[in-house]
Structure formats: C-alpha cells, structure tokens
Amino acid sequence: MIRYPVFQQCKKVAVTAPSSGVEPELHHLITKGTARMEERGFRVIVGDTTWTQVKAKSTPAPIRAAELQKFLQDEEIGLIMPPWGGFLLIEILPYLSFENISPKWILGYSDTSVLLLVLTLKTGIATAQGTNFVDVRGEVMDETTARFLDVLQTRRGEEVTQIASPFFQTEWQFDNPTPHIFHLTKQTEWKTISGAPFDCTGRLLGGCIDVIRHLIGTPFGDVAYFQQHFIDGEPILWHFENCDLKTDDLRRTLVQMRLAGWFDHCVGIAFGRSPANDPVEGYEIEDVYKDLSDELGVPVAYDLDWGHQPPQLTLVNGARARLVVEGGTGKLTQSFV
Template identity: 60%
Template sequence: MITYPLLQKCGTVGVTAPSSGVELELHDMFKQAVSRSEERGYPVICGETVWTQDRAKSAPAETRAKEFNRMMQDNSVDVIIPPWGGELLIEIIDMLDFESFKNKWILGYSDTSVLLLATTLKTGMATAHGTNFVDLRGEYSDTTTVMWEEVLATKEGESVIQYSSDKFQEKWDHEHPSPEVFHLTEKTTLKTLSDENVTLKGRLLGGCIDVISHLIGTPYGNIDEYQKEFIHNEPILWYFENCNLATTNLRRTLVQMRLAGWFDNCSGIMFGRSSANDTVENYDIKDVYNDLEQDLKVPIIYDIDCGHVPPQMTLINGAYAEVEVKDGKGKIEQWFN
C-alpha cells in the first residue's frame, strides 16, 4: 500500500543538496528563492550542503547522505525540496536510512529523480516529481508550476486534477528575468503516435531517464518487488524526461529497461519535452517512440509538461492516475489511494 505525505499550510521547507549545491556567484539567486518561500508563508531551513559546490557535487557523499537523513528524520521539517538536480546523487543511495524516513514529501526533478524513485520503490512512500526550489523564486508562478502546492496538499483518499500548460519555454533568457521565472513563448501540444485521442491509467512511476536507469539491477530499482509489495500488481504508467541522451542512447536505455523487466505490466509511457533527443544517422526521436510502442504494444504520449523544458506538472510516484490527451491538450487526475 502506498503512503502519502500531506503538505500543511505554512509547513517548513527543508532545503538540502543531495546532488549539486549552489555556486558562490548564484547565492543571491538562491536567497531570493528563500525570501519568496517565506513571503508565501513557508519558513525555510537550509542545510550546509546548499552553499557549496565543487567537483560536480555539493559535498562528499557521506556529508550529503547524513544531512538528507537528518532532514528526513526531523519532525520540524515538513517537505524537502533540493535547490536543483545535478550529476552524482546516486553516490549517496546506499547511505540513506530509508527505514527511518518520516512521512514527508520530497519534491524535485533531474538528478533528484534518482532519490524520488528509489525512495518510493524501497518504502512505498509517494514522492513528487516537479519543480525544484530555485525555480520558485519568481514574484509568482505560472499556472502549471504553481500546482505543486495544491498537489502536495491533497489528502489521502482524495484526488487532484492538473491540465497541460498553454505555453512552454523554448530557451532560457537570463538577461531579461521574468516575474514568473520562465519565458513561456511556445504553444504546448501533447502528441500521440496515432494522432488520436488517448486515455491511460495506472500507477505513476518515472523521472529523468538519464539517471534513474542507473538503478537497474540494484536493490534500489526492484520494480517486481515494488509491484508485489506496494501496488498489488496494478499496471504501471511510466513517465520519463530526457536531459542529455541522443536517440540511439535513449533507445539502448529503453531496451535495457525492457530486458530488466521494468515494463512488465505496463499500461503506457509518457515522455516529456526535451531539448536533447538528437538524431543519429536519420534515427530520430519519433523512431524511438515507434520502436518502443511496437516492443511493448502500449500507447505512447509525448511532449508532456515534464522535465528540463519548463513548465512541468507535479507527478506523484505511487499515485493512481488517469491521463487524457484530446486535441493536443492533456488532463491528469491523480488519486492518493
């Protein structure tokens, strides 16, 4: 059975850096995010790892793991939101004390999704794939990003609905800061391989495919055990976002997942927008999706609001979801049961 944390209004946000911390020259930007959170009624406790970054990590693995464990055990911290992702979170996975974790939300994406997926698979506690902390520094949030708060405040036994964004950000423009952080200029259109309307149902699992794939074959990526122990063999509805993989590398990763049994009892797969997906020898991203659909015989949805091309929905690992795509627009309802 899945357990669901509950975000309390004015709950304390714990910010720790299990992957990358914040470089000195970006401290002011991070402090702005802290100020915005506190203005909105959410006090912030920052760990020491937040303020340092060297050799592709915020601190040695032992230091990062101890600080994260401490925040997960601390009753005064209500939700943990890392500043952002990074590269080497996987170094701390075998140092985490999963059995001591309190029932609280962990929210983030990118490299943080290694932590999210491993936590849900090991403990049955739902985790939240969505905004990172630094992207909450704006005067206000766009209508997609802002849903993180409502989603995490959903009570067990209830459901929450989100809709696809109207527009997405094609590229960053740091020279001209936006009041809502992102520069949303391009029309959002969700796509299916059949170009027909699609409805998918299942238990959500997923994250950044570049990094969560490294859990395959480890004690922290046991999908079969998770299905049996926590979701009673209900079908899994997977969502992925691709940060850096070219099409052939993405294809290899998806085949490895299939061979490892990750797609056994799968009801469908959703892919987020990506600025990666580089074509290799005429093998393009749609070829990847077509090959995967032929392998698995399940529907594929792509260009959803998920990942490194903002904004993104808040997707809950472990929640039961129904996703509808109709005429390029999407609706997702997640049940916390």
C-alpha cells in the same frame, strides 16, 4: 499500500543539495527563493550543503546523505526541495537508511529523480517530480508550476487534476528572468505517437531517464518488489524526461529497461519535452517512441509538461493516475489511494 505525505504551511520547507549545490556567484538564487517562499507563508531552512559546489557535487556523499537523513527524520519538516538537480546523486544511496522514515514530500526533477524513484520503490512513500527550489523565486508563479501546492496538499482518498500548460519555454535565459522566471513563448502541444487519443490509468513511476537508468540491476531499482509489496500488482504508467541523450542512447536505455522487466505490467508511457533527442543517422525521436510502442503494445504520449523545458506538472510517484491526451492538449488526474 502507498503512504502519502501531508504538507501543511505550518511545516518547514528544507532546502538541501543531495546532488549539486550552488556556487557562490549564484547564492542569490537561494536567498531570493527563500524570501519568496516566506512571503507565501512558509518557513524555510537551508542546509549547509546548498551553499557549496566542488567537483560536480555539493559535498562528499556521506555529508550529503547525512544532511538529507537529518531532514527526513525531522518531524517539523514537511517538504524537502533540492535547489536543482546535478550529476552524482546516485553516490549517496548506500549511505541512506530507508527504515523508519517519517513520510514527507520530496519535490524536484532531473538528478533528484533518482532519489524520488528509489524512495518510492523501497518504502512505498509517494514522492513528487516537479519544480526545483530555484524556480519558485519569481514574484509570481505561472499557473502550471503553482499547482504543486495543490498537489502536495491533497490527502489520502482525494484526487487532484492538472491540465496542459498553454505555453512552454524553449530555452533558458538566466540573465533575463521574467516575473515568473520562465520565458513561456511557444504553444504547448501534447502528442501521441499513434495520433489517436491516449487514455491510460495506472500507478505513476518515472523520472529523468538519463540518471534513473543507472538503478537497473541494483538493489535500488527493484520495480517488481514495488509492484508486489505496495500496489498489489496494479499496472504502471511510466513518466520519463530526457535531459541529454541522443536517440540511439535513449533507445538502448529503453531496451535495457524492457529486458530488465521494468515494463512488465506497463499500461502506457509518457515522455516530457526535451531539448535533447537529437537524431542519429536519420533515427528520429518519433522512431524511438514508435519502436517502443510496437514492442510493448502500449500507447506512448510525448512532449508533455515535464522535463527541462518548463513549466512542469507535479507528478506523484506511487499515485493512481489517469492521463488523457487528445487534440494537442490533455489532463492528468491523480488519486491518492
């Protein structure tokens, strides 16, 4: 059975850096984020790892793991939000204890999705892919991002629906922030590789494919165990986002996942928008998606609202979800059962 954390505003929000921390010249992003969240009624505690970044990581792996473990065990904390992703979160996994963790939400994306997926696979505790802490520092939040609060406050037995964003951001302009941080200038269009409507129901799992692929074949990536012990064999609806991979590398990764059994009992696959997906010798991203759909015999949707081109829906690993894509738009309904 999936265990769903419950987040209340009386609980603290903890910021910690299990992957990359924040360089001194960017510390203002954390102080602004803290101020905005406190204006919204939350209490924020910022861990020491957040303030440092040396050699592609915030601190050595044992220190990062110890701070995260402390926050996981703290009953006063209801939500853990890394400042952003990074590169080397996978290093901390051997230092974490997954027993007797008090269920609480962890929210983020990119490299953070390694932690999210592992925690759900090993413990059955639901985790949330969505906005990073630095991206809630605006005067307001766009309507898509702001829904993370509704999702995290959903209780067992309830459901929550999110719809496609009206516009998305094509590139980051860090030196020119808007009141809601992002530059949402291009009209959103959700797509399916077949052109037919996508309507799938399954248990959500996924993350940033660049990094979660490295869990394959390790004790931290046992998808079959998760299916048997926590969801009673229900089908999986996979969600992926691609940060940096070209089409050939993405294709190799998806084949490896298939060969490793990750797509056994899969009902559908949905990909977020990506600034990558560069073609190789004419092999386009749509070719990758079609090959995957044909091999697995399941529908594939793409250019949805998650990944490195905001805004983002909040996706709950472990939740039973119905995803509908039709006519360039769609909706995601997640049931906490």
